[in-house]
Amino acid sequence: MTPMTPTTGSPSTTASGDGIDLKRVKAFAGRVMRGYAESMVTLMVDLAGRTGLFDALAAGPGTSAELAERAGLTERYVREILNSLVTGEIVEYDPAGAEYTLPREHAICLTGDGVRNMTPVSRVTTLLAQQVPAVAHAVREGGGVPYEAFQPDFTEIMDAMSRGRMDGVLLTGILPTTGGLPARLEAGVRVADIGCGTGHAANLMAQAYPRSQFVGYDLGQEAIAAATAEAREMGLSNARFEVLDVTALPADPPFDAVFAFDSIHDQVDPAGVLARVHDALVPGGRFVMVDIKASSRLEDNIGNPYAPWLYGVSTLHCMTVSLAHGGAGLGTAWGEQLARQMLADAGFVDVSVHDIPDVPYNQTYLCSKATA
Template sequence: MCIACDTKLNPESLDEFGDRFIRILNHGALAVMISIGHRTGLFIAMRKTGPATSRQIAAEAKLNERYVREWLGAMTCGGIANCDESGSVFTLVPAAAEMLGGGNGAESLAYLAQYVAMMGFIEDKVIDCFHRGGGVPYSEFPRFHEVMAVDSKQTVVDPLFEHLLPLVPGLTMALDNGIEVLDVGCGRGKALLKMAAEFPQSRFTGFDLSVEATREAAKEAEALGLVNVKFEVRDLSDFHKTAPIAAFDFITAFDAIHDQARPDHVLAGIRRALKPGGVFLMQDIGASSNVAENKDHAIGTLLYGLSCTHCMTVSLAQGGLGVGAMWGEQLTRDFLKDAGFRRIDRHTLSHDIQNYYYIVKP
């Protein structure tokens, strides 16, 4: 028996959900339009122009006016912009100008909307996986590392020295004196490059599955003249066997472990690669392993959606475990303990609403 089908709903409940569903559709469309506004520079253009016509805004952004005019309609109906009574002069709502247009030197949050657009882009391939199983490989996400580099800049790279490294007492002094550092799932290597420039006596290594990302990282290191950092393309599925033994003093993994085909093997490899007294700093999604405890999570819906359309599926595409982004603290601790770690301290940082920071030692 289908309990849901036999439950009689009153008209008010149906009307309430109907109204909510309309808001969902509008907000979904608005997220894609915000992504477009970010990628085309329209928010920055509107901050510069102040109250302006679609023609003036298009000229400032060097874009086609007809498309800008339609985009402005979406921004106005979505409460991101205001227009005059004639419907021809537009200006960003002050809070939107600040948060989406990079006001007062702040980083724009508009880039986050790109994740929604990415989910739509990959929808057909993910639906195919619903039917046949398996996953969608990294190669099907052409802009993922580009978006992640921006995300990482705000959560990891910019606050690296002020908030992240101080989580490990004495680490900055050790980096000054010279130690061996590994970043697992380094992407384009922004965090490593920043540390390599700041701590020339230390040596830095980055591993990532992406040829494109490691190539970009190596090019930037060369352009910056950094000789104490290197990047390698590595599939870490067998890292529990192939990791160098006791080779690194400090290992990091920023929002990377849950994407791995075999996070258990990667964590065991990290344990194997740590020198005695070494420390592992792991940033990963802050959530519970119990979905019922995530119902009030501020961005839980977004994170489950991203997991379904990226994090989980790229792992399954490699024949992996597919733990997903929302694997949660309980499962994370189980994996860390199984890998041989006994001291696990979890931190939250005020600048990052979506991640936990684990300081882990054998």
């Protein structure tokens, strides 16, 4: 397969007879092709991450044969992946010794268990690309692609994306922005995590605050099984998990705090869920919603380097899973203005918004149920 660019006449030609700026056509074709090349680099990052090639590179420079040996992989594939990553400016190459190097600064972004390892995010592209034909059908006919269609990979990829973030910033970057909530958790309160996925956030909080009781709810049976298994492995007696549609979040007995990590914007009925959370809190209870950092206005998001990714992920996942059930289809970039409006409509007061260190695409919405 070879890439195509439009025929634009001789290099000196700047305009066609019909007023088309041919230089602009050529420049734009180059921009499109660069985008296609970047998408291939993303897939190569996924391959290098999931096969352990980045870990092998992080251990030191090597030829493709040495790196293949180090990672236990097939040399011919390793060389081709590396060549894409070199030309894609991820890996460096020294032709003298045919040696490949992952600069230490790049290794920070592509290896390790922490919040800075960006390789799990590359897997989102791989997963969502599989749904392009089904979403194309929905674009023509309406409806959407339901959550189940993304399983079983979604649960694992979501876990890989959020686990490092939770380890890195939940206790030290998110909770400190929640006013007096850590003190209440310390004293011992009832807490829910809605759309908890594999439950790592609830488990981390349960470990840090043994006097509080945590319950995580999710639609996904596999996610809930993984969350329950982790709670057991961590020896937690104050964390439990249940398969539940949170539109039916129990309100009796009420919760002192409810958390939602990236789980409101893809709801079928987000307004209904927010109202339900409000009902399920004690007076003065706190709702902590970690969601996407974006504006509700497209014009504000132009120039945001993450915005094309957000709208694309929305089209191929967050929006379509909601529309699949006739839902609101808020979309990933529903944005701060709409989020604030919907929180107010659900009855929440004292809404404040906080950035999260090292996580530029999320922010924390902290809000309360009025005391009287």
